Amino acid sequence: MTEDARVLREGFVPKDVIHRDHEVNALSRVLDPLARGEPTEPALVSGPSGVGKTTITKFVVSHLREEVLDVVTVHLNCWQAYSRFKATYEVLRELGESVDIRRQSTPHDELLNRLNTYEGPPVIVVLDEADQLEDARLIYDLYRLPRFAMILVTNDEEQLLSGLDDRVRSRLHTAETVHFDSYHTRELVDILAARIDHGLVHDAVSDEKLHRMADAAGGDARVGLSILRSAARQADQESVERLSDDHVEAAIPEGRNEVRTKNLNTLRSQQRDLYEILVDAGELAPKELYDCYCERVEDPRTKRTMRSWLQKLAHYDLVAASGEGPSRTYAATAEYADSDSNP
DNA sequence: CATCCACCGGAACTTAGGGTTC
DNA sequence: GAACCCTAAGTTCCGGTGGATG
Numbered sequence: 001m002t003e004d005a006r007v008l009r010e011g012f013v014p015k016d017v018i019h020r021d022h023e024v025n026a027l028s029r030v031l032d033p034l035a036r037g038e039p040t041e042p043a044l045v046s047g048p049s050g051v052g053k054t055t056i057t058k059f060v061v062s063h064l065r066e067e068v069l070d071v072v073t074v075h076l077n078c079w080q081a082y083s084r085f086k087a088t089y090e091v092l093r094e095l096g097e098s099v100d101i102r103r104q105s106t107p108h109d110e111l112l113n114r115l116n117t118y119e120g121p122p123v124i125v126v127l128d129e130a131d132q133l134e135d136a137r138l139i140y141d142l143y144r145l146p147r148f149a150m151i152l153v154t155n156d157e158e159q160l161l162s163g164l165d166d167r168v169r170s171r172l173h174t175a176e177t178v179h180f181d182s183y184h185t186r187e188l189v190d191i192l193a194a195r196i197d198h199g200l201v202h203d204a205v206s207d208e209k210l211h212r213m214a215d216a217a218g219g220d221a222r223v224g225l226s227i228l229r230s231a232a233r234q235a236d237q238e239s240v241e242r243l244s245d246d247h248v249e250a251a252i253p254e255g256r257n258e259v260r261t262k263n264l265n266t267l268r269s270q271q272r273d274l275y276e277i278l279v280d281a282g283e284l285a286p287k288e289l290y291d292c293y294c295e296r297v298e299d300p301r302t303k304r305t306m307r308s309w310l311q312k313l314a315h316y317d318l319v320a321a322s323g324e325g326p327s328r329t330y331a332a333t334a335e336y337a338d339s340d341s342n343p
Numbered sequence: 344c345a346t347c348c349a350c351c352g353g354a355a356c357t358t359a360g361g362g363t364t365c
Numbered sequence: 366g367a368a369c370c371c372t373a374a375g376t377t378c379c380g381g382t383g384g385a386t387g
Contacts, residue, residue, distance in 0.1 A: 083372075085372075086372090286351090287349075287350090301375065302376060302377085303350090304351095304377080305375055305376075307350085307352070308375085311352085324350090324351090324382075324383060324384070325349070325382060325383040325385090326348065326349050326350065326382095327349095327350095327383085327384055327385075328350065328384095
């Protein structure tokens with residue numbers, strides 16, 4: 001049933017984007033000066049997850065490269081490159097400037113120096129998930145370099161801005177901000193339909209099933225695609241050419257949980273223990289949670305470390321905290337049950 | 344309504360690790 | 366191999382906060 005699996009994959013950038021004309025234009029305008037060889041203001045792209053921030057940014061940047069041949073782009077995911085060193089190193093690596101830099105043993109001053117003396121074509125640096133940067137000095141570093149255009153992508157504008165020093169923050173406030181809102185179900189239908197057109201055999205998905213999947217995605221295109229991918233995978237395994245209701249219904253929880261499962265795999269054993277305690281016990285006060293944890297593991301870390309882990313778990317959306325101060329409790333966020341598939 | 348106390352989370356520090364340079 | 370250059374994870378310390386409690 002699948003003809004071109006790439007089209008369904010995360011990170012695929014379609015030739016045409018739909019329902020984001022305004023955002024595409026706004027972002028293009030910010031980058032316009034590059035075509036005339038002039039410096040640009042930084043752009044801030046914000047909005048919840050799965051609303052096309054990354055896809056649209058990649059789309060705009062690649063179009064610009066078609067128009068202006070002499071421009072280099074670096075797309076950096078700050079989940080992976082979260083320290084100042086890692087991020088700076090990655091930028092240099094993408095520019096092909098890091099060949100003779102020995103990892104770990106080069107002071108960041110020297111990395112910065114490399115950026116300063118960079119002489120190639122103008123560079124667009126996209127800092128995806130920029131709020132994940134532990135050390136926002138990279139933003140400041142890049143900000144001062146005229147040859148570097150910067151696009152900051154974030155789903156947590158507050159968090160990003162709070163980590164910056166005043167000078168950069170005030171400039172970003174006045175910089176172009178492109179805000180993305182959640183998709184409506186009918187927009188998701190169009191988006192999924194376009195991918196189905198290009199990726200699956202003709203007539204593989206009925207209108208009704210398409211709507212069901214779009215509806216179940218809750219405005220998040222990433223979840224929608226994940227559901228579609230999961231359903232198509234199942235159909236392929238059975239060598240059938242049309243999605244059945246069963247495929248779709250089974251794919252909905254699987255697709256929704258895909259991100260969660262991926263995140264769980266990045267945790268280490270004691271962090272996962274913490275999560276499992278919360279899954280088993282439901283809601284717990286910090287003290288109870290810490291006691292359970294100490295009982296469960298052989299070599300417990302301190303309470304402060306647990307708090308750090310909980311923050312991380314909350315970032316991954318695996319755990320939610322509620323209440324402030326003494327009445328704070330933690331709970332695992334609801335998993336999507338297989339049986340309950342009502343919207 | 345004031346006081347208390349558990350909790351939060353920033354900052355500085357420690358420890359363990361891995362590489363380069365002389 | 367000692368002296369550096371770092372990172373990463375965890376610990377210690379602690380001021381601030383705000384719901385609970387008398």
